[in-house]
Amino acid sequence: MKTGKIFENTEIAFALKNDAQLQRAYLLFKMIANAPLVRIGTALANFALKANLPVEGIIRSTVFDHFCGGVNEDDCLPVIESMYTKGVSSVLDYSVEGKANEAEFDSAMEKVLKIIDFAKEKESMPIAVFKPTGFGRFYLYETLSAGKTLTPQEQEEWYRVEARFDKVCKIAKEKDVIVLIDAEESWMQDAADALVTKMMQRYNTEKPIVYNTLQMYRHDRLVFLKKEEALAKANNYFLGYKVVRGAYMEKENERAEKHGYPTPICESKQATDDNFNEAVKYMLDNIERMSLFVGTHNELSSYLVMEQIKDMNLESNDPRVWLGQLYGMSDHISFNLAHHGYNVAKYIPFGPVKDVMPYLIRRAEENTSVAGQTGRELALLQQERKRRKAKA
Template sequence: MLNRDVPASPSRGKLSFDNTEIAFRHLSNADLNRAYWLFKAINNNTLVKVGPPMTNFAMKIGLPIKGIIKSTIFKQFCGGETIAECDTVIKNLAEGGVGTILDYSVEGEDDEQVFDHTRDEIIRTIVRATGDKAVPITVFKVTGVARFGLLEKLDTGATLTVEEEKEWQKVQARVLAICEKAFTAGIPVMVDAEESWIQKTIDKLALDMMRKFNQYKAIVYNTYQIYRHDKLQSLIDDVVTAKSAGFILGAKLVRGAYMEKERKRAAEMGYPSPIQPDKAATDKDYDQALRFCTDHINKVAFVAGTHNENSSRLLTELMEQKNIPHNHPHVYFSQLLGMSDNLSFNLADADYNIAKYVPYGPVKAVLPYLFRRAQENTAIAGQMSRELSLIVKEKQRRKL
């Protein structure tokens, strides 16, 4: 629900990512203050480096810090520990015109029973989304339902053992069950991108699902990490495939999430890095991907997953130039919960389709996700400075 200690909204005007009243009107003063101190802490590189091992140690020996985590960083970036606990966040976002993408963020597991449980949990997110416009899209990671080592072996093209072949058949059955449920419910489901040395298998699996379920509507989406220098071309090639095979390509466009790990592995193993030479090259390809998708809007449904203001603004301009309605079902903007509210809520206020990733899961199981958020945030100091400056601006506005 909207907070009543926040001043009333001004009348709608031209889209501006500097409008902090619209960006933060879903936050109470207490919520805004919590975000302020949290981002200040995240900006402290020392704290971010020592925090994860100290927290893991404290959790391991049973120190009662779960409550502290849940009321601070978990509350900022996660919806709750269960789907039901996410309801408050879902309603709060919806009142600002922002949709929710429920993201079951338990990771690092390696057990068949856990994979089956994760499949069932992803299906529960689809059931929760059915009939509720506040939850327009769902998502899953293939490593949530498959062993990483198996995917890695498949990517190399090596022959599987008899047991591995059975294991792979179970993985395909889990993915099929998720996509079938999404198709029956009419709820799009995105397949998240992962490390380059398992991505080829994930890409093939996603395209196979699109051939089956995207004949008339984009149900299955694959993810293209544009910080890889080959992924713009992959997107173009997949659109050609979709046109010839008669299905709609679903594409989520992101810059990427594994840059340091990718470069380190490439250097250690002596192969060329798949990562773009610099940020400018990534930005150029990302914006070109937006141009390409809007040029082929009838055959591509895409989610622009970005915290970059320039790319977000470019997409709004491309839609205007090409007479694509703000609420066209083939175009969504997306950001993470707890970040870039100036993009999310101002886009929603201008009637664009927008949905935030809302991670959820048991606090202990979601810690790897939370630590990665903090570490990534320190790697993009400019973004954190931007977040802080906007929060400070809104705090000052409210004082007036």
């Protein structure tokens, strides 16, 4: 296998898209490539939804259907089953954000438990996921991360957050379903990390079930990983990590400047890439005690994973190694990796159109700001359109 060429195969990448879907994707990324248009479009969409104008249908048939699986779990099933025919698994991600009361946190937990039940029954869904702030107020994580003491009432609230984590992780272990816990902003992450480590100690006793997330645009995460490894060895449990580059860079840099502390973000894109690749290599070198989910839209990082798997004489579908991308992006990576026998999962966001808007706006902004991302998507879509035209 020539690893340097597999991501060029657009026939495999877009096999599930008919001509109309291919055209929609092309037009969508063409729009996203225009930064002022993205800013205006997101502002108008937010205004229209808040004013209860009848725009949900337009959003649903364009950006929502491209980046999301549906409004609920059942709605996502056709997408899940269709992708699995090509060997690509799914991670259902309830992408509703900004909730802040106990009833909503309990509801989010129940949603994750339902997804774990789904995953237990469906081979196409081996993994569940949740965000720490889906289960408790950001303020609590932030207060604890700053080393401050919670009030007695807040402490009771925190116990309920812990109980939600514990219930999900316990049931995930009972049903043998991997559960990924996302990372968020650095100033709340210490408390989340401590809680996830507690869950790992409790439930990763035979193999990794609970996975934390490492955002490798933070320059301190490799040191953190090595400390966690020492702790796991000393206490005889396994580690699981999703490794990503990160999603809050502008917010992180702005807050660091505002509050006058050094930014936790690497000094350059190259430093982030090096940090990311080093973490992945370190985990693969220690695969007997660790499992990893490599979340990347970067072709070079994907090739490096493939090469190291080959160099270590591991099977391409070794259950301890997964690669993942977001639904609606980088199909050339996902479907070509799966075609060559690697474990691949797409994150499939779902939820009511109005509630998922913050997620959709982030995706649009991310594609606008990441150098080369949208251009690469457009070039591959155009390449496939030409291939089909020539074949017709």
